[in-house]
Amino acid sequence: MEDSNLKKFIVTINFFMDDQFMTLVPPHRTYINYLINKGIIDSYAVSMESYRSWIMMTAESKDEVREYLRKSPLFKYWTFEIDELFVYDGQTYRLPALQMN
Structure with a gap:
């Protein structure tokens, strides 16, 4: 997903x-895993x-x-905010540390 039109967002x-919530967690996790695998x-x-x-x-x-x-099975249980990020950084975006032998 290296499209220049793509942006980073944080969703809170x-x-x-309720009683039904936990029955919807497995299909929700399947959907989340799908989105993770697609990047x-x-x-x-x-x-x-x-x-x-x-x-x-x-x-x-x-x-x-x-x-x-x-599209999440848990959507009806949510209130949320979506914020576009200006900076997103972390260890996974860094080059590996050099190991001197």
Whole structure:
């Protein structure tokens, strides 16, 4: 996904749970894994302490991110914010450290 029109977005999700929520987690995880394998999701984190999730995504626009989110089986449990990132950096984007033998 090296298209120059693609941007990085961070999605902050607040969610609630009911009796049906946990039955939807396996198909949701299948969908998340699919997006990770396609290079659309860079990282995915969930806090059960705060009932919040963070997803780092690559897309052309916020509308495209919204469309990916809508396809999750857990979508109806979410309120979310999408922020376009100006800088995104981390260890996985760095060259490996030199090992002197």
